[in-house]
Amino acid sequence: MSLTSAATLATLARTGPRRITDLAAVEGVTQPAMTALVRVMEESGLVERRGDASDKRITLVCLTEAGASYVRKRRQAGVHAFERLIGELTGDEVEALVAALPALQHLAELESQDREGPEQ
Template sequence: MLAAAEGVAQPSMTALVHRLEAQGLASLVDHPEDGRVRLVAITDAGREVLAERRRAQCAWVTDLLAALPEQDVRALGEAMHTALPIVRRMVQTAPRPRVPGGGSAS
């Protein structure tokens, strides 16, 4: 399921999950109701890395916006106000892409 949700092939997602696990950023845990299923859980170290990346991205966008003239910032704000509800509806109603060979994910 994870591979299909992310639009990648099963072997690619499995390799990614194993790399995250080897780095201590994720762990595989048993599904509480289905012994055939393994769930991917984020570790505390993974949460820290994720939080730092989000902070860095926010700072980058803040710097980009700070460099714009106020008129451009207002125009972007108005455009986002109009576009965001449309994009949300599109995402909520769009069918998920099928991935060739995509089965259940690790």
């Protein structure tokens, strides 16, 4: 799976259903590229398109259960990788990492705001 596909699935898991144009902007690709990507993910059963209940002209891309499961498994694999690596650190290094957690959390929040855009 491409990085853009994985990032798009993660965005949908984090923010819920989105328009293709919104996903393209968040992921930094063109609308035609996102349309093609969504088509491939749809054929793989990871996403589906649904009409927006509030505006029938709008089509939203939504995670399927298979897509949500993929995101969960990928996150869990990342957690396990970090657990293993942290286990190899010295006590002082672990303390330094713990002390840095608030700043790292703030960076993640800032990055998330940048990816979601000003309308969020």
